[in-house]
Amino acid sequence: MPTVQLLVNALALGAAYALVALGFVLVLNAAGAVNFAHGDMVMLGGVAAVAASTLLAAGGLRLPGIVLVPLVVIVSGLVGLVVAAVGFWPLRDRPPAAMFVATIALAAVFEQSATAFFGPEPRAAPAIWDGPPVIIGGIALGRQPLALILVAGLALAGVYALLERTQIGRSFRAVAQDREMARALGLRATRLIVGAFALAGGLAGLAGALLGHQFFVNAGQGPAYMLKAYIATAIGGWGSVPGALVGALLIALFEMLVSAALSAVWAQALLYLSLLAILLLRPQGLFGEAVGRRA
Amino acid sequence: MTTTLEIEGLTVAYGGAPVVDGVSLAVPAGSVVALLGANGAGKSSLMRAVMGLVPSTARRLAVDGRDLAGHPPERRADAGLGYVPEGRRVFAGLTVRENIEVAVDGAAGARAARVAEMLELFPDLAAKAGERAWRLSGGQQQMLAIARALARRPSVLLLDEPSLGLAPLIAAAVFARLRAVAESGVAVLLAEQNAARALAIADTAIVLAHGRVALVRPAAGLSADDEALAALLA
Ligand SMILES: Nc1ncnc2c1ncn2[C@@H]1O[C@H](COP(=O)(O)OP(=O)(O)OP(=O)(O)O)[C@@H](O)[C@H]1O
Numbered sequence: 001m002p003t004v005q006l007l008v009n010a011l012a013l014g015a016a017y018a019l020v021a022l023g024f025v026l027v028l029n030a031a032g033a034v035n036f037a038h039g040d041m042v043m044l045g046g047v048a049a050v051a052a053s054t055l056l057a058a059g060g061l062r063l064p065g066i067v068l069v070p071l072v073v074i075v076s077g078l079v080g081l082v083v084a085a086v087g088f089w090p091l092r093d094r095p096p097a098a099m100f101v102a103t104i105a106l107a108a109v110f111e112q113s114a115t116a117f118f119g120p121e122p123r124a125a126p127a128i129w130d131g132p133p134v135i136i137g138g139i140a141l142g143r144q145p146l147a148l149i150l151v152a153g154l155a156l157a158g159v160y161a162l163l164e165r166t167q168i169g170r171s172f173r174a175v176a177q178d179r180e181m182a183r184a185l186g187l188r189a190t191r192l193i194v195g196a197f198a199l200a201g202g203l204a205g206l207a208g209a210l211l212g213h214q215f216f217v218n219a220g221q222g223p224a225y226m227l228k229a230y231i232a233t234a235i236g237g238w239g240s241v242p243g244a245l246v247g248a249l250l251i252a253l254f255e256m257l258v259s260a261a262l263s264a265v266w267a268q269a270l271l272y273l274s275l276l277a278i279l280l281l282r283p284q285g286l287f288g289e290a291v292g293r294r295a
Numbered sequence: 296m297t298t299t300l301e302i303e304g305l306t307v308a309y310g311g312a313p314v315v316d317g318v319s320l321a322v323p324a325g326s327v328v329a330l331l332g333a334n335g336a337g338k339s340s341l342m343r344a345v346m347g348l349v350p351s352t353a354r355r356l357a358v359d360g361r362d363l364a365g366h367p368p369e370r371r372a373d374a375g376l377g378y379v380p381e382g383r384r385v386f387a388g389l390t391v392r393e394n395i396e397v398a399v400d401g402a403a404g405a406r407a408a409r410v411a412e413m414l415e416l417f418p419d420l421a422a423k424a425g426e427r428a429w430r431l432s433g434g435q436q437q438m439l440a441i442a443r444a445l446a447r448r449p450s451v452l453l454l455d456e457p458s459l460g461l462a463p464l465i466a467a468a469v470f471a472r473l474r475a476v477a478e479s480g481v482a483v484l485l486a487e488q489n490a491a492r493a494l495a496i497a498d499t500a501i502v503l504a505h506g507r508v509a510l511v512r513p514a515a516g517l518s519a520d521d522e523a524l525a526a527l528l529a
């Protein structure tokens with residue numbers, strides 16, 4: 001059944017995009033500004049996965065991609081800290097435009113460094129779960145998309161539990177809603193925001209490693225991922241976390257359907273056109289945003 | 296009585312002329328000081344400056360004898376300042392319980408116990424503990440803003456126009472609660488437009504005019520329709 005396979009593939013893609021969008025919207029809410037380098041954190045996660053597997057292979061070790069996941073998350077979490085240290089911390093009392101501009105510069109630095117270190121050619125990250133398709137109910141499903149759904153789903157559930165069930169998560173939501181008030185109640189807002197950058201980096205890098213097998217890793221892919229996170233957030237209602245996740249799934253479904261019907265190039269072109277349409281016609285997002293319900 | 300909040304020569308200027316100009320006042324533990332003044336007199340600016348939310352200068356700014364000069368808001372909260380801002384500013388997307396718990400430090404068990412204590416103190420909130428704060432009425436949000444500040448066991452409570460926008464009966468309930476808070480040993484500084492209501496629970500009244508202290512009087516000796524007071528509040 002090609003339709004089931006298409007849907008599973010779309011869900012896998014959507015789950016990875018959801019990781020990208022989640023980190024983007026968490027930083028947006030925490031710092032009150034767009035992190036333009038967000039897509040480059042995705043790219044660097046892919047680079048880390050490729051580099052780690054290449055190094056290990058050179059040492060005679062052929063490990064499945066899943067083993068590299070924790071390493072990739074740690075490395076890209078550190079990248080998130082770098083973005084916070086350069087693009088947010090020195091500018092934390094300035095208007096949001098300052099962070100936006102600083103992260104544009106940072107994105108360029110990341111892209112140039114990756115090009116220098118990695119070369120301009122796309123390379124494939126290792127598969128998370130290698131092998132022939134598994135047959136479920138008579139339908140052959142690729143292992144990589146299934147693993148992707150599982151790993152991304154676990155990461156999303158983990159972040160949900162962190163945000164909704166822990167004091168750190170509550171504090172983070174309070175800071176995102178009203179930073180000044182949160183500080184007047186003793187909350188360490190700056191630490192929480194820097195933590196959001198680290199988490200966003202980890203999630204983005206994880207997505208980069210997960211997507212890098214099928215869609216390859218290349219130094220220049222950052223802006224496209226940033227735009228997808230931006231589109232998902234715009235669709236979902238600027239600042240809404242569940243909205244951004246739904247937006248990410250819709251983008252993936254859209255890309256899969258248009259790629260199947262027309263081509264991947266058309267899928268990208270139409271995606272950016274629909275962003276323009278949403279921004280023009282429904283600036284509050286497809287699902288709007290109830291005032292005060294941002295998280 | 297020990298003086299809990301001490302302010303000497305506090306000055307706030309937003310770039311231009313000072314809007315709080317050399318104000319000195321003291322709030323003893325267990326008492327309510329009403330901070331009165333017309334629109335724009337500088338009440339909110341004074342409170343925001345004490346909390347460290349706007350830049351200010353002062354000869355002395357201390358809580359329980361500890362100097363707060365130059366400290367960021369979170370350190371001032373740790374030092375014992377509790378703040379109930381103008382407009383309440385509850386965390387709309389958090390539940391009532393979360394709004395209180397987020398303000399409490401410590402291990403999960405200790406936090407839960409403190410939340411339970413606060414909900415016992417504010418029965419209206421207990422009935423809504425699981426609701427998101429944006430769903431509460433204005434009076435309930437005001438109670439939540441007070442409960443959230445008290446949850447940290449502050450030694451000073453700063454309240455900026457807590458009765459604003461509330462129906463008279465609800466406002467009366469809020470003020471009765473504030474008197475009880477003071478009786479429990481907290482130093483309460485209460486900015487209000489409604490002089491009669493504030494004077495009814497205050498020990499001392501301080502009137503600000505154009506950023507300066509224009510009048511300091513025991514509240515008992517002051518009636519809301521006192522001519523000098525009315526002229527200052529006009
Ligand atoms: N952020 C700001 N920037 C510039 N001026 C300000 C700012 N906030 C307040 N002011 C000015 O400072 C003065 C004092 O304002 P403040 O809000 O402290 O008075 P208030 O006594 O609280 O008044 P109200 O009763 O209206 O709440 C006013 O002239 C006001 O316009």
Ligand SMILES: [Mg+2]
Nearest residue numbers: 338339340381
């Ligand atoms: Mg005011």
